[in-house]
Amino acid sequence: MNKTTMLALLIALPGLISPDVILAQENGLKIYISADMEGLVGVVTSDQLGPSGFEYQRFRQIMTNEVNAAIEAAREMGATEILISDSHGNGENLLIEQLPDDIQLIRSWPRPLMMMEGIDETFDAVIFIGYHSSTTNTEGVRAHTISSANLTAIRLNGIEMLEASINAAIAGDFGVPVVMISGDDAVVEEARRVVGDMEGAIVKWALGFHSARTLMPEAAYEVIRNHVRAALSRVEDFEPYVLEGPIELEISFKNYLPAEVMAYLPNVDRVDAHTIRFIG
Structure with a gap:
């Protein structure tokens, strides 16, 4: 590279990097990640979702990989502190020994703030991994809200809630925005409609309650990385979801x-x- 080319790059570089990224890398971002399973790449039935399922152990690995993909991208964008909530089933799904040594993990139940335990006003952004649509959504894979066995609807201020919007409201009470969600196309559409602007990492397209057209795992991890990067490159654009x-x-x-x-x-x-x- 000659000196003229190097000088041109140095002049252009500040305009190519988002001010939010520069600020994050200077000050460090604190990120909260809540991870569920129904919205993971490849998940379509209970066979992937609990200890009795023949594919569960493999999908614990995939869940861990999706979370790690989000962590990797968040760090690229300036995250220095990350808290993970294992928010599916028994809360003991993530393979703890495969997570980075310098993050912290919330496991098992009960918890006062459930899927959002540990969130507070010191966080800069929330990321949802492996989320699913609501029990009233006719489109989504494994669509339910909190309990598919016991509940048919949850409404806050007359609005039909999905888990993403309930958890966004908890984060919003502390002034923290949700910036990205991953899952099927149905949850991305529903979360944006109820909560508002957020990056949506679609890793599969719902065909029915128990069927989907899905990406392959490695492709899904890259989609997640790209959307985390996109979200944190404009982190100041997002508003907390606050219910009056x-x-x-x-x-x-x-x-x-x-x-x-x-x-x-x-x-x-x-x-x-x-x-x-x-x-x-």
């Missing part, structure tokens, strides 16, 4: 009994046989 109070929570159960019992609690109203409402 008072907050009205409605939960609809598949069975009448939980609604009946919970209606005994103070400030809980029974809307119908299967639904309760709390305002606070």
Whole structure:
């Protein structure tokens, strides 16, 4: 490279690098990653999702790889502190020995903030890995909200919630925005519609509740890296998802009994046989 070319690159370089990236690399970003499994590349049925499934151990590896891809890209963009929440099933899915030594991991239950335990106002951004669409979404792979066995809908201030929007609201209460989500095309569309602007890493396209057209794992990891890079290159563009109070929570159960019992609690109203409402 001659001196003229080098000088031209030095002049052009500041304009090619986002100011957000320069600031992140100078000050260091603190990133929260919440990881689920239903939205992982290749996941279509319960065979991949729990200890009794014949493919579960392989998909624990894929989950770990997707999280590591997000970590790698976040570090490239200036992240210096990363907290991971293992947020699927028993909360003991990620292969801990394969995660970087200098991150921290939240495992198992119970936790006061559930899938967002550990989030606080010191974080700069939230990333969702392996997320899925809501129980009222007719398009998504393994679509459910919190519990596919027990719940038919969760609404906050009249808005149908998916886990991503519930967790975004928790982060938003601390002033922290969600900047990226990975999963199928259905969850990316739904999360953007409910929460707002975020990068969406689509690793599969839903064909039904138990079927999808999917990328191969290595391709999915690169998609995740690219969208984490894109998100953190413009981290200042994202707004926290904040719900205005008072907050009205409605939960609809598949069975009448939980609604009946919970209606005994103070400030809980029974809307119908299967639904309760709390305002606070």
